Amino acid sequence: MKVARFYAPGDLRVEDADEPSPGPNEIKIKVHNTSTCGTDLKIFRHGHHHIDPPRVIGHEIAGEVVETGDGVPWWEPGDRVQIIAAIPCGECLQCSRGYETICPNQLSMGYHFDGGFAEYMIVPERVLRVDGVNLIPAGVSYAEASVAEPLACVLNGQNFAQVGDGDVVVVVGAGPIGCLHVRLARAKGAAAVYLVDLNRGRLDMAAALVKPDAAICGAEVDSVEKVLELTDHVGADVVITAAAAGKAQEDALKMASRRGRISFFGGLPKDNPIIACDSNLVHYRELTIYGANGSSPEHNRQALELISTGQVRVDDLITHHLPLSDVLRAIDIVSSGEAIKVTIEPGAADAA
Numbered sequence: 001m002k003v004a005r006f007y008a009p010g011d012l013r014v015e016d017a018d019e020p021s022p023g024p025n026e027i028k029i030k031v032h033n034t035s036t037c038g039t040d041l042k043i044f045r046h047g048h049h050h051i052d053p054p055r056v057i058g059h060e061i062a063g064e065v066v067e068t069g070d071g072v073p074w075w076e077p078g079d080r081v082q083i084i085a086a087i088p089c090g091e092c093l094q095c096s097r098g099y100e101t102i103c104p105n106q107l108s109m110g111y112h113f114d115g116g117f118a119e120y121m122i123v124p125e126r127v128l129r130v131d132g133v134n135l136i137p138a139g140v141s142y143a144e145a146s147v148a149e150p151l152a153c154v155l156n157g158q159n160f161a162q163v164g165d166g167d168v169v170v171v172v173g174a175g176p177i178g179c180l181h182v183r184l185a186r187a188k189g190a191a192a193v194y195l196v197d198l199n200r201g202r203l204d205m206a207a208a209l210v211k212p213d214a215a216i217c218g219a220e221v222d223s224v225e226k227v228l229e230l231t232d233h234v235g236a237d238v239v240i241t242a243a244a245a246g247k248a249q250e251d252a253l254k255m256a257s258r259r260g261r262i263s264f265f266g267g268l269p270k271d272n273p274i275i276a277c278d279s280n281l282v283h284y285r286e287l288t289i290y291g292a293n294g295s296s297p298e299h300n301r302q303a304l305e306l307i308s309t310g311q312v313r314v315d316d317l318i319t320h321h322l323p324l325s326d327v328l329r330a331i332d333i334v335s336s337g338e339a340i341k342v343t344i345e346p347g348a349a350d351a352a
Contacts, residue, residue, distance in 0.1 A: 002346065004117035004327045005054040009047045012057075014325055017118070022069035025125035027133065029063035029081060032142035034116030035318070035343040036060070037150060038175065038244075041334045050111040058344065059085035059109045061116035062136060062145035072128065082145040082304060083116070083123055084132035084152075085109050086294040100130075100296040101156055117327055119346045132297045137308035143321065143343050144307055147180075147314040151306065152299035154180045154265075157292030158188060159299075161263040163238050165189035170227055170236040170255055172196045173243030173266060174206035174215075176341045179317055181240050181265070182210040187311040190238075194230060196223045197243075202337050209316055209340065227255045235260055242266050246275040253278055258285045265292040317341045323348035 003017045022028040036058070042048070043057055051057075061083040065075050075081070087107045088100035095103050109115045113124050123133060136145045154177060163169060169185040171178050174197035185193045195212035197203040198219045207215035216226045227236055235257030241248045244266045252262045268275070281287060295303075306312040319339045322330050324346040333339045 001119040002324050003056045003114075003119070004058070004324060006043060006047075006051065006057045007053045009045055012044055012328060012331070014327060017056075019120050020122045022067055022072075022122055023125075024070040025072060025128055026069040027065055027072055027075050027123045027128070028067040028120060029061075029083075029123060030066050030120055031061060031063040031116050031118055031346045033062045033146040033343050033345055034058040034060055035143070035146040035150075035341055036330050036334050038334065041331055044331050048111060050108065055110070056114035056116075056118050056121070057110040058115040058117035059111075060146045060149045061085075061109065061121070062142040062148075063116070063121070066120070075133065080136040080142070080145075082134045082136055082148050082300065083109060084127060084130075084134075084295070084297050084300050085149050086296075087112075087126050087132060088130055088296065090130045101294045101299075106294075117324060117344060117346070119324070130297055132300070134297075134301050134304055137304055140304065140308045141315070143318055143345075144314050145304065146343055147317065147341060148300055148303040148307060149295065150177060151180050151184070151303040151312060151314065152295035153177070153292070154184050155299050155303055155306070156295045157181075157240065157263050157265045157290070158184055160292060161238055161240070161261045161290045163188045163190065166191045167237040168231055168257075169193045170196060170239045170252075171212070172223075172239065172241045172245075172248045172252065174199070174203045175242065175337070176317060177265070178242040179206050179210045179340060180312070180314070181242055182206075182212050183312045184306070185238075187306065192230075194227060194236070196227075199337060206340065224251050224254045231257070237261065238263065240265050244268055246272065249275050250277070253281050253287065256285070256287050259287070260285070261288045261290060263290045263292050314341075318343050321345055321348070
């Protein structure tokens with residue numbers, strides 16, 4: 001079979017590999033879709049301290065069960081499944097409290113285990129142990145199901161920040177995560193959702209699809225002043241920074257209303273993680289700053305439900321469908337910002 005293996009920064013190879021067989025408490029799936037994200041780009045450029053190369057990467061995975069190992073009576077060949085990316089241990093103090101997203105023993109598909117940029121893959125026992133394989137609802141395509149994982153992360157962030165009915169929400173960052181935030185906020189009953197980005201082309205492309213109440217180009221106007229203008233100088237109830245930029249986080253404090261909630265959804269570069277926080281804004285305006293880190297198995301199940309019921313549409317966000325042989329092109333497209341979401345379809349490699 002064909003796989004895409006990461007060997008070192010800048011070295012991702014599509015090559016032949018032996019087709020795997022499942023061991024006890026494992027399942028084997030035929031991968032139909034593994035969608036790409038900015039994390040794949042970061043791995044390609046810089047590697048990752050949790051990856052011991054060579055490693056098949058890709059963690060937004062949907063496929064079909066083709067074989068089960070001993071001890072797995074509840075999955076059968078032909079089942080259509082979506083696989084979690086972040087794998088909690090299910091046993092630590094945080095997991096016991098329901099905080100699986102911050103499990104200190106968390107492992108990940110495509111990092112500690114071979115991921116989805118492959119024609120076939122093994123879902124390890126560690127994933128099955130925490131109920132991390134989800135049946136894809138009828139009517140949901142494999143491509144749509146592969147987007148359930150990033151939507152699950154978005155769901156975690158918005159649940160934590162308590163996005164709900166009547167909120168005015170600002171989303172900073174018009175990439176695929178930002179688009180999902182806009183749509184989920186609408187599904188949660190937000191009264192208005194504003195989308196902010198520095199890149200006019202990316203902003204226009206995203207806004208044409210997700211239709212925010214206002215699209216604000218930070219390269220052309222002062223985004224803080226514009227948000228305040230749109231809210232009659234009250235500010236936004238929730239500001240979500242879906243961009244890896246310290247200035248976005250600093251500006252979020254200025255955009256928020258009194259008792260506003262700010263979600264630092266996008267992490268900052270590890271060599272520059274410090275921002276200037278106006279502590280008096282937090283103190284006198286009683287602001288709350290939330291972190292957001294990944295998703296739990298339950299978030300993944302809820303994301304599939306949101307997609308299947310039409311509450312959050314994702315199919316039109318997938319702007320590029322590419323075979324596994326074009327995985328490097330997919331990485332380039334993600335880097336260029338010309339796409340919303342790029343999905344890899346390993347089965348298409350035979351026809352390529």
